[in-house]
Amino acid sequence: MTGAAPLLPEPRQPGRVLDARLHLLDRQVLDVDSVPVGTLDDLELGPSGPGAAAGSPRADDPPLDGTTTVVVTALLSGPVLGTRVFGGRPPASRWHRVLWRHVTDVGTAVRLANRGDDLDLTWTERWVRDHVVGRLPGGRHDPDAGP
Amino acid sequence: MIASDLLDARVLEADGQAVGWVVDLRLVLDGTTDGILARPRLHGLVVSPRTRTSFLGFERSDVRSPWPIAPLLRRWHRGTFLVHWPDVARVPEPDDADHPGPAVVVLRPGYLRYDATLHR
Amino acid sequence: MKRLLAVALGILTAIGGFLDAGDLVTNAVVGSRFGMSLAWVVGAGVIGICVFAHMSGKVAAVSGRATFEIIRERLGPRAAGLNLAASLAVTVLTLVAEVGGIALALQLASSVDHRLWVPVAALAVWLVLWRVKFEIMENVTGLLGLALVGFAVAVFLLGPDWGELAAQLAPQVPVEEDAGTYWYYAIALFGAAMTPYEVFFFSSGGVEEGWTAKDLATSRLNVLVGFPLGGLLSVSIAACAALVLMPAGIQVDAMSQLTLPVAQAGGTLLVAVIIVGIVAATFGAALETALSTGYSLSQYLGWSWGKFRRPAQAARFHLAMILALVVAVAVLATNVDPIAVTEYSVVFSAVALPLTYLPILVVANDPEYMGDQVNGRAMNAVATVYLVIIVVAAVAAIPLMIATEAGG
Numbered sequence: 001m002t003g004a005a006p007l008l009p010e011p012r013q014p015g016r017v018l019d020a021r022l023h024l025l026d027r028q029v030l031d032v033d034s035v036p037v038g039t040l041d042d043l044e045l046g047p048s049g050p051g052a053a054a055g056s057p058r059a060d061d062p063p064l065d066g067t068t069t070v071v072v073t074a075l076l077s078g079p080v081l082g083t084r085v086f087g088g089r090p091p092a093s094r095w096h097r098v099l100w101r102h103v104t105d106v107g108t109a110v111r112l113a114n115r116g117d118d119l120d121l122t123w124t125e126r127w128v129r130d131h132v133v134g135r136l137p138g139g140r141h142d143p144d145a146g147p
Numbered sequence: 148m149i150a151s152d153l154l155d156a157r158v159l160e161a162d163g164q165a166v167g168w169v170v171d172l173r174l175v176l177d178g179t180t181d182g183i184l185a186r187p188r189l190h191g192l193v194v195s196p197r198t199r200t201s202f203l204g205f206e207r208s209d210v211r212s213p214w215p216i217a218p219l220l221r222r223w224h225r226g227t228f229l230v231h232w233p234d235v236a237r238v239p240e241p242d243d244a245d246h247p248g249p250a251v252v253v254l255r256p257g258y259l260r261y262d263a264t265l266h267r
Numbered sequence: 268m269k270r271l272l273a274v275a276l277g278i279l280t281a282i283g284g285f286l287d288a289g290d291l292v293t294n295a296v297v298g299s300r301f302g303m304s305l306a307w308v309v310g311a312g313v314i315g316i317c318v319f320a321h322m323s324g325k326v327a328a329v330s331g332r333a334t335f336e337i338i339r340e341r342l343g344p345r346a347a348g349l350n351l352a353a354s355l356a357v358t359v360l361t362l363v364a365e366v367g368g369i370a371l372a373l374q375l376a377s378s379v380d381h382r383l384w385v386p387v388a389a390l391a392v393w394l395v396l397w398r399v400k401f402e403i404m405e406n407v408t409g410l411l412g413l414a415l416v417g418f419a420v421a422v423f424l425l426g427p428d429w430g431e432l433a434a435q436l437a438p439q440v441p442v443e444e445d446a447g448t449y450w451y452y453a454i455a456l457f458g459a460a461m462t463p464y465e466v467f468f469f470s471s472g473g474v475e476e477g478w479t480a481k482d483l484a485t486s487r488l489n490v491l492v493g494f495p496l497g498g499l500l501s502v503s504i505a506a507c508a509a510l511v512l513m514p515a516g517i518q519v520d521a522m523s524q525l526t527l528p529v530a531q532a533g534g535t536l537l538v539a540v541i542i543v544g545i546v547a548a549t550f551g552a553a554l555e556t557a558l559s560t561g562y563s564l565s566q567y568l569g570w571s572w573g574k575f576r577r578p579a580q581a582a583r584f585h586l587a588m589i590l591a592l593v594v595a596v597a598v599l600a601t602n603v604d605p606i607a608v609t610e611y612s613v614v615f616s617a618v619a620l621p622l623t624y625l626p627i628l629v630v631a632n633d634p635e636y637m638g639d640q641v642n643g644r645a646m647n648a649v650a651t652v653y654l655v656i657i658v659v660a661a662v663a664a665i666p667l668m669i670a671t672e673a674g675g
Contacts, residue, residue, distance in 0.1 A: 007228050007262040015177030015185055017265060019193065020150050022171060022204045026340045026347075028332070028569055035580070039339060039569035043150040045189060048178060064148055066235035066255065070189040071178050076149060077569070084151060084344045101182030108330040108636055113182065116571070125571060129582035136397075140579045143400045203341060203629055212632045213647040216625075216654075 018106060028109040029077065029098070031116035038077035038121050040110055041084060044097060046073040074099050075110070077121045096121030148238070156239055156250040158194050158230075160258075167196035169252055171204075173229055173263075189232050192252065193263050196226040207265045227263050234258035273485055275402075275409035276472045277320075277493025282412045283555035284316060284465040285309075285497035286548045287361060288368025288522070289609030293459065294501050295519040296674075297452055298508025300444060303435035306502050308453045312460025313498035315653045317490050319461060319624060320469045322631040322642070322650065324486035327470040328478040330636040334470040334627060335566035341626035350463075351567045353619035358464045358559045359591055360612040365553035366392065366595045367605020371522045372546045382602075389596045392553045396588055401475045401574040408551035414544030418503040421532035421541075425510050432506065451667040451674050454660050458613045460498065461657070463623045464559035471562040475575050480640065507532070522606065560591040610673045617664035621657050628654060 018024060020043055029038050048069040064070050078096040083089055098112065098119060105111040116122050133139045156169045171193040178186030193207065205217045206224035239250035284290075297305050323334045332340075339347045369392075370384035377384075395404055440449040473486060504525070511528035512519060519525075522545070529541045558574070561584045565572035572584040599605060628650050631642045642650065 005260070007260050010229060010261040010264070013175045013177065013190065015175050017190075018174045018176065018187060019204070019207065019265065020172035020174060021154065021343075022207070022265075024174075025150065026343055028336050028340075028566075035576075036565075036569050036571050039567075041344070043172075045148045045150065048186070048188065065237055066231075066233040070148075070232065072174060072187040072189070080149070080151070081344055081568075085348050089149075089151070099182075100184070100186055104183045106184070108332050109336075125582055128586050129579045133582040133585050134579040136578075138398055138578070139585075140577055141398065142577050143574060208633075210632060210634065212644075213628055213642065213651050216629070216651070217632070 023106060024075075024110065027106075029075065030109050030111050031119075032104075032111075032113055033115065034111075035116050037112070037116040037119055038096070039081070040075050040077065042076040042080040042095075043072050044074040044076055044095075045070050047071075072100050075103070152239060152250065153192065153252065155199050156252045158192070158252050158254065160254055161236065161256040166254075167194045167226075168199045169193070170195045170199070170224075170227070171207075191229045191231045191261070192235065193227060193229055195224050196228075197224060207263050209264070209266075228260040229263040230254060230258055230260065271410070272406050274489045274492040275405040276469065276476065277489030277491075278409040278412065278496060279405045279493075279551050279555060280320065280465050280469045280472070280489075281316075281493040281497030282409070282415075282548045283361075283468065283552040284460055284462050284494075285501040286412070286415060287459075287552035287556075287609075288364045288371070288549045289361065289606055289612075290459045290501065291368075291504065291525060291545065291548070292519065292522055292606050293452075293455060293609075294504040295508040295512070295525050297456065298505030299512035299517060299519050301441055301449065301452065302509040302513055303432060303502075303506060304437065304439050304441060305449070305453055305456060306436055306505060307438050308456045309460060309498045309502050309505075311656070312457045313494050314649070315457070315656065316461045316465060316494050318646070318650050318653055319466055319627065320494065321487060321490045322627050322646075323466045323470040324473050324478075324490060325483060325640060326627060326630055326636065327473040328482050328486055329480050329638065329640050330630075331474065331479075332636070333474050333562065333566055334466050334623065335563045337630050338623060338626045339567050341629060342622065346622060347567060350619050350622040351563060353615045354463045354467070354563055354623065355560060356615040357462065357612045357619060358467075358556050358563070359594060360608050360615070361462070361464065362553060362556040362560065362591055363595045363598045364605045364609045365549050365556060366592070367599050367608075368522065368549035369546060369553060370599075371605070372542060372549055375523055375526065376542050376546070382599075385596060385599045388550075388553070389592045392550065392557060393589065393592055395554060396557055396574070397578060397585070401472070404554060404574075405472070408547055408554060411547030412544060412551050414540050415500050415548055417529065417533070417537050417540040417544055418500055418507055421529045421537060422503050422506045422510070424532035424537075425507070425528065427506075427510050432509070435509065445671075447667060447671045448674055450663070451671045454664050454667060455610075455613050455674070457656075457660055458616045458620070458664065460494075460501075461620060462616060463619045464556055464563075466623060466627070467559040467562050468555045471558070471566075471573075475573055477575075480638075483640070557588045557591055561585070561588040611668075613664055613668065617661040621654075621661050624654060624657055 048071045074097040076095045079090045079094045102112045169192045173191040174187035175190040176185040178188045205220040206227045236255045237253040369388035370381040373384040374381040507528035564587050565584045570583045571581045578585045
């Protein structure tokens with residue numbers, strides 16, 4: 001296997017082809033109303049098969065190799081950002097997971113079928129809303145409703 | 148396992164010969180339908196022999212502009228190839244105390260190198 | 268009037284770039300020390316920001332993604348995080364200068380000490396961010412900022428020898444200045460024209476106004492009216508200073524000196540118009556920089572953002588802007604000279620600008636984002652030349668600042 005050997009042509013694949021870094025990582029994640037809920041900070045990978053999405057194959061299970069078919073089970077967001085910047089790996093209990101089954105579209109942003117407020121990963125937004133911004137006068141005023 | 152466990156890992160052949168770094172994961176949406184979309188299957192690893200990070204992905208696309216940035220980056224990443232997932236023999240343990248140091252991916256003997264170009 | 272309001276975003280963006288508190292003074296300093304010999308830099312800056320803002324506006328309209336979302340996506344968390352830190356430093360330093368600048372301008376109008384005006388100014392900025400609809404905000408500040416056209420009027424009223432003024436346009440280092448200082452100011456003017464926060468504001472403003480691919484003509488019009496106008500007014504200020512302050516040997520070091528040539532040209536009435544313009548411009552720049560702080564942070568982290576939402580629906584975005592204003596008031600409470608603060612922002616700008624420009628140039632060429640609206644050849648040729656200029660300016664900025672002690 002020398003570097004000079006010509007590359008084999010890649011056969012046409014039966015589904016849409018996405019490269020994780022190029023098409024998924026660091027894109028905005030929008031909820032069903034197009035409200036940003038986070039950025040796609042990492043992907044959780046697990047063995048394919050029934051129950052794969054239910055949350056059983058957690059991301060800190062032993063790593064898989066080429067003998068197992070591996071699929072993306074969930075999008076990760078939140079504390080994993082810090083380790084992508086500074087290195088290391090946070091404990092899986094601290095990740096915010098959004099199961100792949102909630103994804104409706106991958107384009108210039110990743111769209112979900114959920115409402116953002118129903119997701120764990122927007123808890124800081126809700127905290128700031130409930131404790132600071134929502135309490136200030138006019139904090140819930142609709143800008144389109146006039147003064 | 149998470150994507151970052153594989154990304155940027157050093158890629159070794161079975162005999163320990165280093166061939167590059169994992170710059171991206173190739174996914175194909177051909178798994179069972181899960182919700183609205185098919186579940187993305189990990190189809191292979193995109194490996195660059197020259198540099199750890201794939202900057203902007205020009206080596207995999209047919210975009211040739213803006214000149215001269217696109218051609219320069221393509222040249223910088225020449226030799227980038229795709230290995231299919233079944234050719235991967237071993238992947239790094241997350242935070243493995245027995246294997247400190249940089250993460251590695253080991254390929255099977257007789258693995259094949261495919262063209263990594265993305266077609267629109 | 269409707270046409271004029273359609274370009275309010277471009278005018279307000281340009282005001283924040285060319286005519287914010289720091290630049291108002293810098294332009295007068297440059298005019299009084301270098302005459303018109305640095306006007307070419309403003310011209311180069313106008314073309315550069317037009318190219319940059321055009322691409323970012325186009326990307327926002329076609330793909331729906333604002334500039335810092337693109338930066339995060341293309342550069343990944345590390346390089347984008349470095350850019351975010353540098354951009355926030357530039358933007359918040361400018362915000363400090365603007366809040367201080369509003370207070371100084373109000374002191375000019377009222378004779379009440381500017382330190383007393385600082386909390387009032389910050390509160391007023393916050394109330395607009397909190398409550399006023401984006402379109403009303405940009406229309407009012409953009410239109411009132413046009414009062415700075417008074418500087419161009421003053422140039423005419425001063426009745427200069429046009430031939431002599433035109434002769435000064437040739438790039439040359441005046442005998443009493445050294446080349447290092449000349450080039451330091453050249454980079455400062457270029458950096459002021461092409462700030463990262465202008466592009467964050469312009470592209471996010473396009474999203475706030477709900478631009479789609481159908482609004483590309485609006486985007487182009489905003490760029491082509493706003494930035495050249497900003498550049499023209501910036502050169503007018505330098506010309507006023509060159510005509511009145513340079514012959515008199517007056518060294519500019521405060522905002523109040525801006526009004527001297529205007530008073531000589533057009534009396535109290537024109538001074539009043541100019542002061543309205545200065546208040547509106549610094550206020551507009553304060554809004555622009557405060558919003559840019561919220562936009563860039565929110566887009567990097569994937570927070571809900573935008574003035575088109577209720578504050579409670581973009582809670583962290585609003586909290587970020589409140590904190591930025593609190594920082595501005597706190598910095599000004601230390602009695603620091605607000606104008607001097609902006610001199611150091613050029614350093615951070617040097618780091619942030621190439622990392623902001625490159626992803627936009629790349630994405631503007633990517634058919635996955637842009638469809639058939641990708642950059643044409645001519646646009647790419649100009650844009651690539653500017654990429655080189657930006658990198659050279661970025662590399663030269665810090666050594667020149669140290670060598671000349673920030674223009675000494």
